[in-house]
Amino acid sequence: MKKTDLSVIAITILILLPFFIFEQAYHGYEAFNAAHPFIMAFLKFGILATFGEMLGLRIKTGSYNYKGFGIVPRAIVWGCLGMWIAAAMGIFSKGVPAFLEARFDFFAGITAAMNSSFSGLKLCGAFFISVMMNTSFAPVFMTLHKITDTHILNNGGKASCLLKPLPVRKIIASLNWDVQWNFVFKKSIPLFWIPAHTVTFILPPNMQVLFAALCGVALGLILSIAGKGKSQSPKTV
Numbered sequence: 425m426k427k428t429d430l431s432v433i434a435i436t437i438l439i440l441l442p443f444f445i446f447e448q449a450y451h452g453y454e455a456f457n458a459a460h461p462f463i464m465a466f467l468k469f470g471i472l473a474t475f476g477e478m479l480g481l482r483i484k485t486g487s488y489n490y491k492g493f494g495i496v497p498r499a500i501v502w503g504c505l506g507m508w509i510a511a512a513m514g515i516f517s518k519g520v521p522a523f524l525e526a527r528f529d530f531f532a533g534i535t536a537a538m539n540s541s542f543s544g545l546k547l548c549g550a551f552f553i554s555v556m557m558n559t560s561f562a563p564v565f566m567t568l569h570k571i572t573d574t575h576i577l578n579n580g581g582k583a584s585c586l587l588k589p590l591p592v593r594k595i596i597a598s599l600n601w602d603v604q605w606n607f608v609f610k611k612s613i614p615l616f617w618i619p620a621h622t623v624t625f626i627l628p629p630n631m632q633v634l635f636a637a638l639c640g641v642a643l644g645l646i647l648s649i650a651g652k653g654k655s656q657s658p659k660t661v
Contacts, residue, residue: 428488457630462507468637469506474499476641494581501572501586505565510633512565516557517625517632521549542626550625551618558617566608571595616642 442449457464477498478488489495521538524531537545574595579585620642624635 426486429482432488454630457634461633462510465506465510465633465637466503468634469509470499470503472637472641473502473506479641492577492581494576494579494583494585496583497576497581497586498573500583501569501576505569505572506637509565509636512557512561513624513632513636516553516561517629520553520556524549524552538625546626547622550622553625554618554621558613558621562613562617563609567596567599567604570599570604574598 443453444450474495478495481490481493482488517538521531521535525534531545531548534545534549537543538549540546571590571592575588575590576585578595579588617639620639621636624632624639627635
């Protein structure tokens, strides 16, 4: 373990410790989260998912950063994507139970169950919400992230790249679709994300986005480790 690792661990503990020691800090977080959910979604994903990518980089290269990696633009992009995720979670968590209850007698009462304590019906609802979200929204989201990630790398990690037009057509043609399909879509979605988001939608609503943001750390790790193809390699800049 390097000194940098010890510093990262120490900083992480210092940031999280007040929420465990001081009750007012946690209540303040809850109040701000309830009043400004999208601002909090931006901060949660901007910090946690970017940290996940840095951890992935540490695993691959032994370093948390390199010239051209672009921590700042990555954090901003993740923050924006986090708000999109928060909106999607709200839509799917309300829409899927309503659809199931309206179409299938077996799911009668599932909308109420999703707002109650744990039950078999709530577990079933959480699973179907996760399946619908991860088979429709997730592939689009993951591809968009790959595009923005490549754009940042192709511009040397400079924050100014966020002000430039995103050359979607050019980047899509250069993506490593073998990795994107065979690992990111075909393996990570059914084996990790559907189970993980099933747990997410079982949790109380005020905890769901936070848990999803923590999963974003894992997402950053998965995409960083999987993305050693030409579209994500620093050598392609």
